[in-house]
Amino acid sequence: MIPTIVRTLLCFCLAASAALPLFGQDSHPAFTDKDPTRTNLSKMVHLNLGATTVSAILAALSAQTGLTVKAADYLRERTLIVRMDNLSASSALDALNELNDWTWYRTNPNQILITRRRLRLDVAAASVPRMLHAAIPRDVRTFLNIPTPSEDMSNYVNPLTISGPHIPGGNQQKIYKALAIDKSAMLTSLTPQLLTGEPIPYTKLDAKQRKQLLGSLVYDILWQTDDRLLHTDALPHVADINSAVLALHGATTLFVGSENISPGIKSSAGLGFQVR
């Protein structure tokens, strides 16, 4: 027989968990009873917009609810296909967030702001790679096989178990291919104009060439970025100096790094400092 007090507590917990959906996502501030935002967020919306931008979706959402829903300026140009009908405004916002790893806040009564989701992590070296991963839009992360950044640091992506950056079939090759294709397509389409020797301003490029130029710039930087930083957590010696292994290589180089010794496999990664 369950004691009465335990039963009572259990009931309260269950009742509380049942009421949670009333308050939307747990990251959102609780609304007061007099706040009109809550009522407007529960309004049903009809968003059969087809292919459109975030700005257009939020304009429609605002018009239908009386809310002012805005996205951070860096998100407004993103395109989506929207076929959402007969759902609450908060459900539509939650769907946008879940699709893209964004979050939304009530900034003032009746005002909602959508931003990229920021990780809440300690200021520590171990957090750096995850913060970096979180800075990359979700679709770019999927394209580059970058792990989904989580605040749970116990879920560790070990850099000692991944392949090197230049191994065929690796992620770096994928970036390089995207870079080569974008650059090549842009320059090929521009060659006759470029060969006149006159500079071509960005404003004279068509939409496709602009995308290719942007892609070239971004993939070029991603290509040069250390593959481990992009795809794994920090090496143990970076996250915790106490775990660093120091060894002398060739009498002149001090190796500082991490070693992974498991049955049949020994791998290490680190840095070489010339000390003599």
Add this chain to the structure above:
Amino acid sequence: MILFCWWLKKCSILTIRSLCLGLISCPVLGQVTVPSPKAFEQKVQLQAVKMSLDDMLEVVTKQTQVSILVDDEPILENTSLTFDGSLHDTLDKVADSFDYTWRVSRAGVVLMSKRFKNPNERPQMNMPEMRDMAREIVRALTLVDYIRDEAQANEAVRRLFQSLTPAQHNALESGARVYGAELQPEQRATLQQAIFTRTFLPALKLWEDAIPRLENLQHSTLLARPRTPTPPTHDYFYRYRDADGKLHSFEIQHMVYGDNDGEVRTP
């Protein structure tokens, strides 16, 4: 409250649990109407001839009343698809045709994301978002303090090596390892700074340089300069002026990615 507590004592746990589950699924209180798994068993008829993803989804949503949200638009502009089956299987078919995956959001909206199986499919890149990404990456790479000069960091480690005890030197010379935990606190601090410098500084420099390149994209120009007269070859440059009017120019290497994976050549 007294009545509620009395009722709690009288009710069985199972009854209360059922009531709570009922509350969760109540659309009025929860404000969320999540389609049941049965909703994905409803029949869909699709006869698409050269139809875009959006047009197909419009047909599907009209027949099923399920909401769908898709990231970006696919590189494949249209395709033909004839299908008669459950909503679940229809979504599988449509998603597969356009190189997408799908899942259901907490509120019951079908979310479709690109899976990038097609080698020509790309994530969307918008200038403001890429600029923000570069700024956020720089913020991440400066989360911890370190020396912004690789030569200084290397010199600090050289001095640290000289400051090791004779026993530690002997250990290293004999091929043994010394561990970070065995160092003095100030030695550990020096080594940590050097590790951070060597680990994060190269990427930081890259992404710091990326910010003005991306910020000045709209005012940039592309330029070709002759490299050799015969055969005629050219070097290509991306150029922009910064806020102080200083001209920055860097080469864009013209690369061709071969049909065979891994083959990259410069024309």
